[in-house]
Amino acid sequence: QSALTQPASVSGSPGQSITISCTGTRSDVGGYNYVSWYQQYPGKAPKLMIFEVSNRPSGVSNRFSGSKSGNTASLTISGLQAEDEADYYCNSYTSSSTRYVFGTGTKVTVL
Amino acid sequence: QVHLVQSGAEVKKPGASVKVSCKASGYTSTAYYMHWVRQAPGQGLEWMGWIKGDSGATSYSQKFQGRVTMTRDTSISTAYVELNRLTSDDTAVYYCATENKPKALEIWGQGAMVTVSS
Numbered sequence: 001q002s003a004l005t006q007p008a009s010v011s012g013s014p015g016q017s018i019t020i021s022c023t024g025t026r027s028d029v030g031g032y033n034y035v036s037w038y039q040q041y042p043g044k045a046p047k048l049m050i051f052e053v054s055n056r057p058s059g060v061s062n063r064f065s066g067s068k069s070g071n072t073a074s075l076t077i078s079g080l081q082a083e084d085e086a087d088y089y090c091n092s093y094t095s096s097s098t099r100y101v102f103g104t105g106t107k108v109t110v111l
Numbered sequence: 112q113v114h115l116v117q118s119g120a121e122v123k124k125p126g127a128s129v130k131v132s133c134k135a136s137g138y139t140s141t142a143y144y145m146h147w148v149r150q151a152p153g154q155g156l157e158w159m160g161w162i163k164g165d166s167g168a169t170s171y172s173q174k175f176q177g178r179v180t181m182t183r184d185t186s187i188s189t190a191y192v193e194l195n196r197l198t199s200d201d202t203a204v205y206y207c208a209t210e211n212k213p214k215a216l217e218i219w220g221q222g223a224m225v226t227v228s229s
Contacts, residue, residue, distance in 0.1 A: 001173075003155065034214035038156070045206055045222055046148075046156065051215035089156050093214045097173040100146075100158040100214075 001098035004029065004090055011109040017078040020106045022090030023071060028101055030071035034093035037066055037075045039086050046089065050075060077108070085110045113137040115207055115220035122226045123197050130193040131223045133207030138188065141165040144210040145190040147181065149203040150222075157203075161210070162190055197227045 005023040012018040022029065022037075029035055035053045038046035048057050050066035053073060063078045073092070077084050090103035118132040133145065141164040149157050160171035162181040169181050175194070183190040190207060205223050208216035 032214075036212075036215035038216075040156075045219040046208075046216070047219070048212065048215055048217045051212040051217075055212070057212060057217055091156075091158075091215070098158065099160075099170055099172065102148075102156040102158060105155040 001028075001094060001096045001101050004092060004101055004103035006088075006090060006103040006106045008104070009107045009109065011111055012077075012080045013111045014080055014082065016080050017076060018080060018108065020075045020077075020088055020090075020108070022073040022075070022092075022103045024073075024092055024094075024101070025071055027096055028071075028092040028094035029068065029073050029090075031095060032093045033068070035066065035068060035073040036091045037064075038089045038091065040089065041086050049088075080110055082110050084108060113209065113211070113218045115209065115218055117205075117207060117220040117223040120224040120226070122228065125198055125227055125229055127197050127227075128193060128195045129197060129201075129225050130191055131205050131207075131225065133190045133192075133220050135188045135190070135209070138164075141185050141188075145181075145183065146208045146210060146216055147192045148206045148208060148216070150206070151200070151203040154203075159192065159205075164190070194225075197225075199227050201225065202227045 037050040054066040146161040147159040207220040211217035
């Protein structure tokens with residue numbers, strides 16, 4: 001089971017919106033509505049930002065939103081802020097023996 | 112408030128085994144899934160498997176089958192992951208995390224660094 005494909009980096013200016021893609025197959029992203037997104041600062045544990053494609057846990061800013069089309073899921077950050085600069089990983093449940101697969105990770109830079 | 116506290120850093124020699132613990136507090140039930148995820152230095156996240164808190168049932172990533180064992184001690188609300196036949200490729204931060212949302216990891220431990228070096 002290969003990792004889901006994410007762009008290595010995405011950047012934007014404060015106040016702008018950016019979108020991070022997460023491409024898999026019909027065995028994972030395309031086959032289940034179990035896509036989640038995680039934010040990770042250097043040296044820190046990941047934080048759940050989105051679950052079940054588009055749901056936000058309590059306490060996560062509504063500037064973060066998720067969606068899915070076919071085999072590609074997306075995380076959009078609107079009103080970009082300096083504190084959003086971090087690494088972001090997608091994750092999907094999969095029918096393979098791996099059960100769960102993470103994306104390759106995307107570094108978000110706020111210009 | 113659920114909280115996960117992991118054991119400290121470990122240094123192991125190639126071929127050895129390591130066992131990392133994860134103590135949970137704030138849970139009123141043992142019916143949770145405890146996942147283990149690792150992250151090599153400068154690399155991405157890698158899912159290793161899960162253990163069900165009440166039954167002890169496990170599911171491992173195929174990559175680690177035969178080399179990993181996940182266990183739990185319900186009397187002290189602690190989960191463990193043991194990895195055998197260590198190589199330098201196993202040098203990583205090992206995280207425990209609970210599936211508080213459907214198929215998503217909401218609560219994470221602070222991570223435990225495991226270094227494999229001769």
